[in-house]
Amino acid sequence: MSLRGVGIDVADIRRFARLLAMRGSGFAVRWFTEAEIAQCMATATPATAFAMRYAAKEAVWKALGPGEWSGSLPWRGISVLEGPSGQLEVTLDGPAAELAALGGVTVVRVATVPGPKMAIATAMAEGAPIR
Numbered sequence: 001m002s003l004r005g006v007g008i009d010v011a012d013i014r015r016f017a018r019l020l021a022m023r024g025s026g027f028a029v030r031w032f033t034e035a036e037i038a039q040c041m042a043t044a045t046p047a048t049a050f051a052m053r054y055a056a057k058e059a060v061w062k063a064l065g066p067g068e069w070s071g072s073l074p075w076r077g078i079s080v081l082e083g084p085s086g087q088l089e090v091t092l093d094g095p096a097a098e099l100a101a102l103g104g105v106t107v108v109r110v111a112t113v114p115g116p117k118m119a120i121a122t123a124m125a126e127g128a129p130i131r
Contacts, residue, residue, distance in 0.1 A: 001106075001107070001126040001127065001128070001129070002126065002127055002128065002129040002130055003124060003125070003126055004063075004065070004103055004104060004105050004125040004126060004127045005062070005063040005064060005065045005103070005105070005124075005125040006062075006063055006122070006123070006124055006125075007058070007059035007060060007061065007062025007063035007064075007122070007123040007125075008059050008062070008120070008121065008122045008123075009054075009055040009056075009058035009059040009062065009120075009121050010055060010118050010119070010120050010121075011051040011052070011054045011055035011058070011118065011119045011121075012051065012117065012118060013047050013048050013051040013114070013115075013116075013117055013118060013119055014047075014117060015051070016046075016047040016048075016050040016051045016054070017047035019050075020046060020047055020050070025037050025040075025041050025046075028040070028050060030075065031054060031057070031075040031076070032050070032053065032075070032076065033076055033079050035079065035081055036053055036079060036080065036081060039081060039082055040053065048114045048119060051114070051118075051119035052088075052112040052114055052119040052121060053080045053088075053112075054119075055112065055119045055120060055121035056080040056088060056090070056110045056112055056121040056123065057075060057078045057080060058121070059110060059121040059122055059123035060078050060080070060090055060092075060096075060108050060110060060123040060125075061073060061078065061096070062123070063108060063123040063124060063125040064096065064099045064100055064103060064105060064108070064125055065099075065103055065125075066099060069099075071095065074093075074094050074095040074096045076093075077092060077093045077094035077095055077096040077097065078090065078091075078092060078093075078096045079091040079092075079093070080110060088110050088111075088112060090108040090109070090110055090123070092108065100125065103125065103127070104127035104128065104130075105125040105126065105127045106126065106127045106128065107125075107126050107127075108123055108124070108125050108126070109123065109124045109126070110122065110123045110124075
């Protein structure tokens with residue numbers, strides 16, 4: 001595998017706590033898939049879970065290298081779900097998948113770290129070695 005891009009992002013957990021308090025999980029429909037919302041709401045700290053996934057989505061988008069992208073960010077086209085092993089797994093759909101294919105990206109890996117106030121995420125986009 002060859003590294004095609006790296007992204008990093010930070011999200012304010014307190015912001016997501018305020019959104020949850022004001023609007024419940026309904027706020028999340030714009031940014032998250034139904035499966036992501038269900039996983040986040042099932043945790044002991046939904047605000048932290050939402051913040052980590054939001055930061056991961058931003059980091060993934062940056063790792064894909066959108067360059068001159070002029071459309072809206074395809075939030076729901078980047079799915080970040082906890083897999084069977086407990087690790088976060090990334091699935092791309094729509095414009096995000098198209099951008100990945102154009103860049104030769106075959107897999108995107110994410111890592112997140114929740115702090116007391118901020119969630120930090122990094123993403124690595126990988127593809128076949130360039131010859």
